[in-house]
Amino acid sequence: MNQTTTRISGEEIARQKDFCAQIKAMNAPLPARPLAFVDTYGCQQNEADSERIRGYLTEMGYGFTQDEAAADVIVINTCAVREHAEQRVLGNVGALTHTKRKNPNQIICLCGCMMQEPHVAEKIRQSFRHVDLVFGPHVLWRFPELLWRIQTRRGRIFETPDEPGSIAEGLPVRREGTVKAWVSIMYGCNNFCSYCIVPYVRGRERSRRPEDILSEVRELARAGYKDITLLGQNVNSYGKDLPEDVDFAWLLREVNAVPGDFLIRFMTSHPKDASERLFDAMAACEKVAPHLHLPFQAGNDRVLRAMNRGYTREHYLGLIRALRARIPDIVLTSDIIVGFPGETTEEFEDTLKVLKEVRFDALFTFIYSPREGTPAARLPDPLSREEKAANFQRLVDLQNAISAEKQAAYVGKTLRCLVDVVSEDPRHNLNARTAGGRLVHFSGDPALLGSYVRLKITGASTWALFGEPAD
Ligand code: SAH
Ligand code: SF4
Ligand code: F3S
Numbered sequence: 001m002n003q004t005t006t007r008i009s010g011e012e013i014a015r016q017k018d019f020c021a022q023i024k025a026m027n028a029p030l031p032a033r034p035l036a037f038v039d040t041y042g043c044q045q046n047e048a049d050s051e052r053i054r055g056y057l058t059e060m061g062y063g064f065t066q067d068e069a070a071a072d073v074i075v076i077n078t079c080a081v082r083e084h085a086e087q088r089v090l091g092n093v094g095a096l097t098h099t100k101r102k103n104p105n106q107i108i109c110l111c112g113c114m115m116q117e118p119h120v121a122e123k124i125r126q127s128f129r130h131v132d133l134v135f136g137p138h139v140l141w142r143f144p145e146l147l148w149r150i151q152t153r154r155g156r157i158f159e160t161p162d163e164p165g166s167i168a169e170g171l172p173v174r175r176e177g178t179v180k181a182w183v184s185i186m187y188g189c190n191n192f193c194s195y196c197i198v199p200y201v202r203g204r205e206r207s208r209r210p211e212d213i214l215s216e217v218r219e220l221a222r223a224g225y226k227d228i229t230l231l232g233q234n235v236n237s238y239g240k241d242l243p244e245d246v247d248f249a250w251l252l253r254e255v256n257a258v259p260g261d262f263l264i265r266f267m268t269s270h271p272k273d274a275s276e277r278l279f280d281a282m283a284a285c286e287k288v289a290p291h292l293h294l295p296f297q298a299g300n301d302r303v304l305r306a307m308n309r310g311y312t313r314e315h316y317l318g319l320i321r322a323l324r325a326r327i328p329d330i331v332l333t334s335d336i337i338v339g340f341p342g343e344t345t346e347e348f349e350d351t352l353k354v355l356k357e358v359r360f361d362a363l364f365t366f367i368y369s370p371r372e373g374t375p376a377a378r379l380p381d382p383l384s385r386e387e388k389a390a391n392f393q394r395l396v397d398l399q400n401a402i403s404a405e406k407q408a409a410y411v412g413k414t415l416r417c418l419v420d421v422v423s424e425d426p427r428h429n430l431n432a433r434t435a436g437g438r439l440v441h442f443s444g445d446p447a448l449l450g451s452y453v454r455l456k457i458t459g460a461s462t463w464a465l466f467g468e469p470a471d
Contacts, residue, residue, distance in 0.1 A: 189204075
């Protein structure tokens, strides 16, 4: 055990809430309620962080708008994982010069993983002078204080301390919906996969205390949430830094014991730490969704080693066999990177072999994107862009064929599904999820949102199922 995590005290958070109250009082004389625009890029962890930013803004008295031009405060929560995400952020932030010109009092804030990259913060400082406040993930809990300083003093603020990270409990949360909820169980990552920026921007692995997680889940279950996702970059290393002798398999069983009719999901599991203990817990817990997202990234052992992933293809396939022996109809999804520096087309074909052997239900596929400061970005990368694109297409084509077959096998079955979205689509106004997380479109009363329905599956495409109420 290595217990070095800093825990932010309750008094510190109370102090931040005082800043919220002061901002609210300052805004009170305004003729209309001030508005905030919050935009989020990246993974569920960032979504969860944005719910905290919205929670703070709500305590400050802000309403919310989807229109940048109408906003008094803009917060853009950014992602650094691939270049494409970064380009989109920079493009959109650049466009905000126009809204700021029309409304010079508008406050523009950038936060999230990109801001924790020194070269990005420097670029914002030099070339995006309309941005008022830049802060990294480690100081999100101090957002009220930072916003107060912007509102009461001249000048810009850049607050991106490079630290291992802390845990702050008791921040206000404004959740996006009433059916699905995120619960972070840990933050940061210690794995340093050689291509990945996350450990540099999110700090070291640190676990929330079990009682804090369980009381949040209890509250969500009482409030009627039906679909609770436990979040961490590698949930399988939960508890390693805690004084208690606990692990993720134990936590799953504890969450499962919380009273209520809800489903438990979790993201992400790392294959090097996934264990039979975890699979036993999944099989034993009736609330845990029969779905595992287990990224394997590449099918070739040399490439896996160069990625610093800590497992071999055979180990990965063994995990899948052990899991399927316990839960035969488990839904399996994964992440794959094509074109890691030095990966030959022959090595890439080992990835295709894994697809054929495992037959995943769905995949998230990415072309390798070099990240400044990571070891992989310094490796020679001889394969041309065209060859990588051709390999990527082969991967997508193979998976689409497998997905289509797996989806077609649902037709004729009747499944208990959770209605989680009311949409504007005139053909089918409701979306539901099977327990395994597959999307089902159907038509019905919007009042069904948040309830379980039995749906007969009548059709399937690569990405979605189509159904109708069974009774
Ligand atoms: N912690 C999670 C992944 C978080 S990032 C895990 O280890 O499973 C989500 C996915 O983005 C990764 O699984 C990987 O497939 C992809 N990714 C990360 N860095 C990347 C990069 N530099 N280029 C392309 N894809 C990348
Ligand atoms: Fe990145 Fe690897 Fe950590 Fe996932 S486990 S966040 S891929 S370093
Ligand atoms: Fe992106 Fe940060 Fe998540 S880099 S993927 S938002 S942890």
